[in-house]
Amino acid sequence: xxxxxxxxxxxxxxxxPLLHRWFGERTSLVLALYPALLAVWLLEQMPExxxxxxxxxxxxxxxxxxxxxxxxxxxxxxxFGLLISVIGVFVLIYAGGYLRNxxxxxxxxxxxMAFMVSMFGLVLADDLLTLFIFWExxxxxxxxxxxxxxxxxxxxxxxxxxxxVTVAGGLALMAGLVLLGVASGHWSLSEIRADDTDLREHALxxxxxxxxxxxxxxxxxxxxxxxxxxxxxAAPTPVSAYLxxxxxxxxxxYLLARLHPELGGTALWxxxxxxxxxxxxxxxxxxxxxxxxxKKLLAYSTVMALGALTxxxxxxxxxxxxxxxxxxxxxxxxxGSLFMVAGALDHSTGTKDVTAMGGLRSLMPxxxxxxxxxALSLAGVPPLLGFIGKELMFEAALGANAFQxxxxxxxxxxxxxxxxxxxxxxxxxxxxxxxxTPRVPHEAPLSMLLGPGILASLSLLxxxxxxxxxxxxxxxxxxxxxxPSDAYLSLWHGFNLPLLMSIISLALGFLAFKRWDRLxxxxxxxxxxxxxxxxxxxxxxxxxxxxFSVWQTKVLxxxxxxxxxxxxxxxxxxxxxxxxLVRHSPLIxxxxxxxxxxxxxxxxxxxxxxxxxxxxxxxxAVVSVGVMGLSIALTxxxxxxxxxxxxxxxxxxxxxxxLVLVLFRLPRFTSFSTTLxxxxxxxxxxxxxxxxxxxxLTAWSIDQFAPISGYMIENSAPxxxxxxxxxxxxxxxxxxxxxxxxxxxxxxxxxxxxMLKFDHKSSxxxxxxxxEPYDG
Amino acid sequence: MVKSGTVILNTAxxxxxxxxxxxxxxxxxxxxxxxxxxxIAGLVAAGAFTLYMFAFGVSATRGILRMIxxxxxxGVGLLLGMISVVPAWFVxxxxxxxxxxxxxxxxxxxxxxxxxxxxxxxxxxxxxxxMVMSLMEVDKDEP
Numbered sequence: 023x024x025x026x027x028x029x030x031x032x033x034x035x036x037x038x039p040l041l042h043r044w045f046g047e048r049t050s051l052v053l054a055l056y057p058a059l060l061a062v063w064l065l066e067q068m069p070e071x072x073x074x075x076x077x078x079x080x081x082x083x084x085x086x087x088x089x090x091x092x093x094x095x096x097x098x099x100x101x102f103g104l105l106i107s108v109i110g111v112f113v114l115i116y117a118g119g120y121l122r123n124x125x126x127x128x129x130x131x132x133x134x135m136a137f138m139v140s141m142f143g144l145v146l147a148d149d150l151l152t153l154f155i156f157w158e159x160x161x162x163x164x165x166x167x168x169x170x171x172x173x174x175x176x177x178x179x180x181x182x183x184x185x186x187v188t189v190a191g192g193l194a195l196m197a198g199l200v201l202l203g204v205a206s207g208h209w210s211l212s213e214i215r216a217d218d219t220d221l222r223e224h225a226l227x228x229x230x231x232x233x234x235x236x237x238x239x240x241x242x243x244x245x246x247x248x249x250x251x252x253x254x255x256a257a258p259t260p261v262s263a264y265l266x267x268x269x270x271x272x273x274x275x276y277l278l279a280r281l282h283p284e285l286g287g288t289a290l291w292x293x294x295x296x297x298x299x300x301x302x303x304x305x306x307x308x309x310x311x312x313x314x315x316x317k318k319l320l321a322y323s324t325v326m327a328l329g330a331l332t333x334x335x336x337x338x339x340x341x342x343x344x345x346x347x348x349x350x351x352x353x354x355x356x357x358g359s360l361f362m363v364a365g366a367l368d369h370s371t372g373t374k375d376v377t378a379m380g381g382l383r384s385l386m387p388x389x390x391x392x393x394x395x396x397a398l399s400l401a402g403v404p405p406l407l408g409f410i411g412k413e414l415m416f417e418a419a420l421g422a423n424a425f426q427x428x429x430x431x432x433x434x435x436x437x438x439x440x441x442x443x444x445x446x447x448x449x450x451x452x453x454x455x456x457x458x459t460p461r462v463p464h465e466a467p468l469s470m471l472l473g474p475g476i477l478a479s480l481s482l483l484x485x486x487x488x489x490x491x492x493x494x495x496x497x498x499x500x501x502x503x504x505x506p507s508d509a510y511l512s513l514w515h516g517f518n519l520p521l522l523m524s525i526i527s528l529a530l531g532f533l534a535f536k537r538w539d540r541l542x543x544x545x546x547x548x549x550x551x552x553x554x555x556x557x558x559x560x561x562x563x564x565x566x567x568x569x570f571s572v573w574q575t576k577v578l579x580x581x582x583x584x585x586x587x588x589x590x591x592x593x594x595x596x597x598x599x600x601x602x603l604v605r606h607s608p609l610i611x612x613x614x615x616x617x618x619x620x621x622x623x624x625x626x627x628x629x630x631x632x633x634x635x636x637x638x639x640x641x642x643a644v645v646s647v648g649v650m651g652l653s654i655a656l657t658x659x660x661x662x663x664x665x666x667x668x669x670x671x672x673x674x675x676x677x678x679x680x681l682v683l684v685l686f687r688l689p690r691f692t693s694f695s696t697t698l699x700x701x702x703x704x705x706x707x708x709x710x711x712x713x714x715x716x717x718x719l720t721a722w723s724i725d726q727f728a729p730i731s732g733y734m735i736e737n738s739a740p741x742x743x744x745x746x747x748x749x750x751x752x753x754x755x756x757x758x759x760x761x762x763x764x765x766x767x768x769x770x771x772x773x774x775x776x777m778l779k780f781d782h783k784s785s786x787x788x789x790x791x792x793x794e795p796y797d798g
Numbered sequence: 799m800v801k802s803g804t805v806i807l808n809t810a811x812x813x814x815x816x817x818x819x820x821x822x823x824x825x826x827x828x829x830x831x832x833x834x835x836x837x838i839a840g841l842v843a844a845g846a847f848t849l850y851m852f853a854f855g856v857s858a859t860r861g862i863l864r865m866i867x868x869x870x871x872x873g874v875g876l877l878l879g880m881i882s883v884v885p886a887w888f889v890x891x892x893x894x895x896x897x898x899x900x901x902x903x904x905x906x907x908x909x910x911x912x913x914x915x916x917x918x919x920x921x922x923x924x925x926x927x928x929m930v931m932s933l934m935e936v937d938k939d940e941p
Binding site: 086668675752757758761765771 | 834841842852917
């Protein structure tokens with residue numbers, strides 16, 4: 023049962039504190055067994071995926087709602103699954119070294135494992151709603167991981183920003199998935215794929231695509247939502263390596279790739295994805311070289327890569343699909359590796375600023391070699407996998423059916439800038455004169471070299487022997503195009519335009535690196551422009567929401583009971599007028615058939631109400647309200663609702679008791695309101711009474727559908743074994759509602775008790791007021 | 799403020815409280831077929847303790863409740879309510895489907911709705927008694 027194995031990861035995450043007690047520092051290794059196991063399972067499934075196209079592992083979850091936990095494994099899922107599991111193994115091992123001696127390491131492990139499971143679920147889910155649930159789980163775990171150092175204001179702020187952007191996109195995604203389900207008539211990806219009807223011609227195509235794109239673009243940091251990703255670098259480096267370069271940020275890309283065969287290829291798709299992807303690619307590359315912080319450099323180059331992947335999906339030609347697969351693999355391998363190198367540098371020198379590092383080659387020889395190879399792949403130098411990816415990307419851009427010139431130019435410019443970034447990371451810290459760093463540099467421990475080392479070696483290995491990955495490539499391209507493909511990767515494509523572009527971009531990129539120090543001040547001149555960027559828009563939005571909340575709290579939650587009631591009643595009056603008087607005309611048809619005692623009760627009720635409003639004595643008011651309560655209880659009993667009557671009676675009794683306790687603690691009975699206010703209140707109360715009366719009469723006269731009480735009366739005894747329908751409704755038919763009400767009651771009681779205790783304590787000493795500053 | 803010591807109230811409370819409690823259990827158990835049920839029974843029981851508090855004060859009432867804090871009753875009530883929805887899973891029926899078992903010797907029908915109703919009873923009892931108790935304690939400690 024693969025579902026159980028994957029979900030068991032959550033249980034494993036929950037036992038992390040225990041594992042830490044048992045295994046101490048080796049916990050990371052123990053936890054790494056989990057992704058390793060999944061990687062082995064995925065490799066085992068590979069031959070079958072190749073033979074059959076996609077495998078379904080069915081499992082019902084909520085059958086009554088048609089939600090399943092069925093997993094679908096095809097080439098695309100397999101590729102993503104392997105990236106998640108293989109990089110996951112090394113990230114866990116790496117984190118054990120990087121966060122060694124950190125007191126909160128268990129908390130980190132819990133969140134990271136939970137993320138890993140969610141990410142697996144996301145790429146394997148077949149059901150649209152299950153996919154959405156896992157999608158949101160990755161957003162939440164990402165939030166926890168970005169804000170891991172929660173003492174740091176910056177980390178908290180970045181975590182919240184990432185959460186807001188991705189969850190806002192998640193809402194759009196949910197709408198998109200629902201529309202997709204409605205449009206296709208299926209709620210599972212495999213069924214949508216099997217269905218022949220063309221969704222592109224469906225009337226809902228445009229809205230559903232726009233919603234899905236917003237979801238995917240926010241998650242995958244596409245322009246203009248790209249700003250949250252570099253800020254997410256506040257997370258510990260293993261998180262940046264794993265979530266914010268290799269896996270989570272690719273979830274949006276995954277979704278687009280997943281739906282490409284069904285939704286791709288239309289003018290809207292091609293335009294939006296190519297242009298947004300191309301722009302994101304260039305923006306990322308361009309913004310990257312402004313920074314000297316090694317993690318920011320890498321983060322922006324990740325934005326560039328995500329843009330490139332989106333662009334390739336937008337181009338949509340078979341060549342672009344192959345390029346997509348190669349670029350995706352290459353990027354995950356080198357970027358994971360480079361982030362871990364960046365963490366090692368930070369760890370051993372105490373700074374993240376590349377300009378503050380220099381000549382580390384002799385002190386950190388292994389790290390420098392790893393950085394060198396990973397950066398070669400980033401720069402796209404043969405014979406590394408990155409070269410194949412870049413080469414194919416140029417080819418795809420040249421073969422684009424739309425926006426060809428724009429995309430080629432953007433790709434070329436981005437490549438130059440990316441090469442400069444690669445050179446900055448691989449050369450700047452390790453060569454040149456030795457600089458004094460906050461810490462005395464030393465080689466990173468084995469646990470922190472293993473991961474980046476192996477990932478960089480894989481970049482080299484797959485570059486030299488691309489045939490190793492050919493099966494996987496073919497299977498993935500098959501899922502991307504929806505047709506069987508025998509695509510393969512090769513290092514050498516002959517002398518052609520892409521090769522020429524590669525060579526020129528290498529030369530120009532290296533030149534840009536050489537002049538980087540002189541370039542940066544000029545780029546800094548652009549900084550004022552950033553005030554108008556999308557991030558500034560986000561900040562303004564958040565600030566204004568906060569300001570609005572403060573304002574509306576002051577107005578609405580002002581602590582005066584009378585105002586609350588006024589607002590509630592006015593709202594209700596507005597709604598009632600709208601529905602009874604404006605949209606429908608009141609229907610009044612009833613015959614008066616009253617008994618004498620009924621008139622008596624109603625008369626008592628009315629007199630009680632009148633007396634309660636007019637009296638100048640508090641006790642008198644309490645008593646007359648009690649009279650009203652008892653009259654209502656009597657009415658219930660007249661109309662054969664003994665349960666309601668008893669309840670009303672008891673509540674009335676308890677209310678009187680509570681009032682007795684409270685009564686003499688209140689200040690003297692005084693009248694606060696002016697005559698004008700009294701008239702206003704009287705009018706509102708009167709209007710309310712008249713409207714409710716009209717509502718009841720109308721409801722009495724309209725009989726739109728058969729009342730459900732008939733069903734309940736009939737089935738109460740045979741199905742629920744009870745003759746008291748009220749109680750059967752409470753504890754059986756509508757037990758979920760009752761359960762909710764129990765919680766409300768408990769909360770109310772706890773609130774009252776806490777409030778009384780708090781007030782009681784503070785009355786003994788000086789009142790200490792704590793003001794929580796709003797930290798955003 | 800709440801003066802204990804009126805003879806009539808004291809005597810009445812002493813006799814009424816056990817009766818009220820028994821009556822509340824009676825209401826609880828018969829609730830499924832006749833007027834009654836957990837909510838009403840909880841209110842009656844809370845009324846019993848409130849009456850006792852009026853007559854003898856909070857500490858005496860805490861004395862008869864012994865180890866039980868009304869606030870704990872709220873938690874136990876919620877827990878019972880939650881537990882009662884589980885058994886349906888074990889027989890493969892949807893969440894919250896009522897289960898009925900007949901206890902052979904006494905011919906008593908036990909069921910998940912009954913467990914649920916007991917949960918309601920305890921939650922209501924705990925909530926109301928807790929509120930009244932803390933209200934009275936505030937008074938008591940004041941000069």
